């Protein structure tokens with residue numbers, strides 16, 4: 001197991017290329033199962049979660065090859081609709097093979113995803129959608145089994161107690177594109193990754209309208225063809241590097257991005273006093289004076305993304321005042337708090353809110369990564385802490401950040417890996 005070392009104190013300057021969006025690739029790779037021929041997905045980052053999805057597609061019987069950043073998927077007629085526990089338990093996003101298997105084969109058996117450190121992660125909305133389309137759902141021995149002789153379009157309300165659901169919207173869309181008749185998904189998720197998935201399905205021949213809004217309309221078709229598709233860039237990776245520029249009072253430009261995907265983040269960063277400059281596919285951040293505190297609440301897109309909450313909290317640990325950060329998507333998503341406090345931060349939790357009192361400086365320490373975005377927050381804190389920070393269990397970071405030490409080093413950070 002590796003650990004990630006950060007030597008604090010360097011201002012980050014320069015440009016960083018942002019990779020393809022992990023949370024677009026995962027459902028899009030699964031959606032390729034619906035095509036009658038080969039699909040080629042481009043701009044795919046080299047991440048653990050992508051390798052897990054490739055393994056899963058191969059275990060289902062698809063022929064999958066990877067060639068630096070492109071993934072080719074050929075569904076065969078020998079698809080086996082079973083996603084085993086050993087793979088699903090390492091990546092809950094594996095549930096997004098349910099929709100395509102149900103859509104193409106009329107059956108699927110997928111291990112129920114466990115919870116994870118950020119919350120229970122139920123899939124009740126996914127199952128509600130499949131049942132509305134005519135599938136029979138049973139839960140046996142930790143597996144969800146879905147069966148449908150044929151799927152029929154339906155009107156489905158997909159809002160849950162935390163608002164819309166990204167992967168439930170994607171899963172139901174993937175099951176509905178081959179159903180007979182029209183499907184309406186109400187309170188659909190509007191995230192750019194959902195729009196990306198819908199655009200890929202349309203490229204395959206699906207009939208979808210309204211993606212990006214809360215009402216998605218799908219006309220079922222008989223079959224879909226394979227397609228070539230380039231996924232969008234990763235707005236969460238881009239946001240993480242912008243925060244890295246801010247926390248070190250530096251000057252960082254993220255390249256190869258879609259600027260409008262992070263408007264909620266820019267709004268908060270500008271409130272801290274950072275200067276944001278948007279280009280056609282670049283965004284630059286400059287920080288020249290102490291950061292002001294900000295309050296934020298995470299919400300479904302276009303609200304402030306929960307996947308950038310930990311990173312913003314790391315930024316606020318050295319702001320000049322008190323910030324209140326409220327988590328409305330995953331109320332327990334605060335595993336980074338005790339670790340940041342070990343570095344001298346002053347954060348206390350009150351229900352689903354964290355009260356962050358800015359301190360003059362953080363000090364480097366041994367800290368434990370717990371989930372993908374919490375580990376990113378610990379790296380950000382390490383960049384500005386006095387001395388050395390050792391981040392243990394850094395495999396969490398590798399799930400969502402491609403070539404993180406190369407990208408940070410190119411910006412002037414002193415970071416490296418060591419064997420535990």
Ligand code: EPZ
Nearest residue numbers: 023093121122123124125126160162165166167307329372
């Ligand atoms: C996606 O997860 C992302 N993962 C998550 O990113 C992200 O945090 C999340 O969306 C919210 O934006 C991928 O796309 C692979 P949800 P997803 O369904 O779709 C509740 C990362 O760091 N809910 O939108 O699983 C759920 O518990 C990961 O890259 C139900 O109640 O999230 C949560 O409170 C972490 N029932 C809320 O809805 C359901 O059936 C939003 O979850 C489904 C979800």
